[in-house]
Amino acid sequence: MAIIAKVDVYSIGVMLLEIICYRRSMDMESGEEDKAILTDWAYDCFREGKLDVMVEYDREAMDDMEKGERFVKVAISCIQEGxxxxxxxxxxxxxxxxxxxxxxxxxxxPFSTI
Structure with missing residues (x-):
């Protein structure tokens, strides 16, 4: 498949989530299977309204949750499968x-089981 500009957009989304959540996109060593894939875990947290969990209760991030929510929505928009x-x-x-x-x-x- 040809490399297109939308691949860069996907990468930006993953990088944003890594910055927001202070963790790698794949973490198989944590022992927590539900948190192993950052993109899936981040979407679950977003869907459940648990942005504070995503930023690990970081005080500075929690002081501006409106901006944090906007950044998470941007990131999730960027990591759409299609x-x-x-x-x-x-x-x-x-x-x-x-x-x-x-x-x-x-x-x-949309085809995953999250």
Whole structure:
């Protein structure tokens, strides 16, 4: 399959989640199977309204949960399974900066069992 710009968008989404959650995208050594794949775990936390768990109760992050929620929504928008469902890099930047509203993203892996 050809490499397209939407691959970069996906990578930005994963990197945002890594920064937000202070962890790697894959962590098989933690012993917690439900947290092993960051993208799945992050979406579960978002869906359940547990953003405080995502930032490990970091005081600075919790002081601005509105911004944190926006960043998580941007990240989840970027990691959609289908490239056509991901935003453009320009839109990612506008959402990240707060220039445009970030819609509530759908499940990034609609065919998974999360």
């Amino acid at each position: 490239p056509s469902l991901r935003p453009t890099m320009r839109k990612v930047m506008h959402m990240h900066e707060g220039v445009v509203d970030v819609p509530i993203p759908p499940c990034p892996s």
